[in-house]
Amino acid sequence: MRIQRVPSKWAKTEVILLNRSLAPYIPDTRKYDSAVLSEMLVLYETVYIKPDRGTYGSGVMRAERRNLTLSPSGAENPEEHEEENTEPITLYILRYGTKAQAYRSIEELHQAISERIQERPYLIQKGIDLLRYKKLPFDLRVLVQKNPEGRWETTGLLGRVAAPKKIVTNYHNGGRILPVEALFVEHMNTSERSAMIYRLKHLGVHIGRQLETAFPGMKEIGLDVAMDDRHELWILEVNTLPSLVAFKLFDDKSIYRKIRRYAAAYGRAGFGNASLSSRRNQLTRGR
Ligand SMILES: Nc1ncnc2c1ncn2[C@@H]1O[C@H](COP(=O)(O)OP(=O)(O)O)[C@@H](O)[C@H]1O
Numbered sequence: 001m002r003i004q005r006v007p008s009k010w011a012k013t014e015v016i017l018l019n020r021s022l023a024p025y026i027p028d029t030r031k032y033d034s035a036v037l038s039e040m041l042v043l044y045e046t047v048y049i050k051p052d053r054g055t056y057g058s059g060v061m062r063a064e065r066r067n068l069t070l071s072p073s074g075a076e077n078p079e080e081h082e083e084e085n086t087e088p089i090t091l092y093i094l095r096y097g098t099k100a101q102a103y104r105s106i107e108e109l110h111q112a113i114s115e116r117i118q119e120r121p122y123l124i125q126k127g128i129d130l131l132r133y134k135k136l137p138f139d140l141r142v143l144v145q146k147n148p149e150g151r152w153e154t155t156g157l158l159g160r161v162a163a164p165k166k167i168v169t170n171y172h173n174g175g176r177i178l179p180v181e182a183l184f185v186e187h188m189n190t191s192e193r194s195a196m197i198y199r200l201k202h203l204g205v206h207i208g209r210q211l212e213t214a215f216p217g218m219k220e221i222g223l224d225v226a227m228d229d230r231h232e233l234w235i236l237e238v239n240t241l242p243s244l245v246a247f248k249l250f251d252d253k254s255i256y257r258k259i260r261r262y263a264a265a266y267g268r269a270g271f272g273n274a275s276l277s278s279r280r281n282q283l284t285r286g287r
């Protein structure tokens, strides 16, 4: 059977939200339109706007609301000038790539966003304030595969650190791959680190089981997980064609060997003989 891939982030999000114990891991996510943009920017200071079927961080934007209070005298502490006519102003910043542009109204912001998204379906999601490694935000990739016994197993974990000024951590967008332990050291002690790794692995397996209820042909998934300053976990998206080679980088070669072995067993193209021999069968049958 072919490995099931589901490109729509929305379709996968809906299935995860059906599970009451997993729903809290999904940041508020909706289909993008101008009304939703206004609503979300009241609720959250930062939102991410991303293509429903995107990859590699392409097309991802971030909008931020900034409330400034300026007194006419230009005084720094507006409270001391209550009698004066203080005028709160709200600015909206739109970021993508390494660019940033400010707008004075949601309408102008929406206009700029629309020009970039055109007719494609986009999602808008509450922005998570990512934990940092040496001042750069990072998130985590949790690789979960069906093992040869047919059970979901987390086989790989890695961290991805954003390149300076970037709003995404993707490797294909300049992100740097590091072992999770290296990223956690600044924030957790030894036992907190192993508890966190256990939680991440468990979350991966749980998500695999849930997605499989709707997508029975899934064999492998890659969760993009954000961690905030309270060490809460948030699932930003689930990839159904996850990178396996990223795990080649680690010194512990047994990690990648197992990943490859599992991939060969369920027949991922390019891994082992399973796919080759089925292709050969098809060829001979075709003759
Ligand atoms: N809600 C969010 N809060 C904080 N960062 C986010 C959020 N959504 C996306 N990002 C950042 O953008 C990257 C790409 O977004 P993602 O949803 O994974 O799309 P893609 O399919 O392009 O990888 C994430 O890895 C993360 O660094």
Ligand SMILES: [Mg+2]
Pocket (backbone or CB within 6 Å): 056, 057, 224, 237
């Ligand atoms: Mg991603």
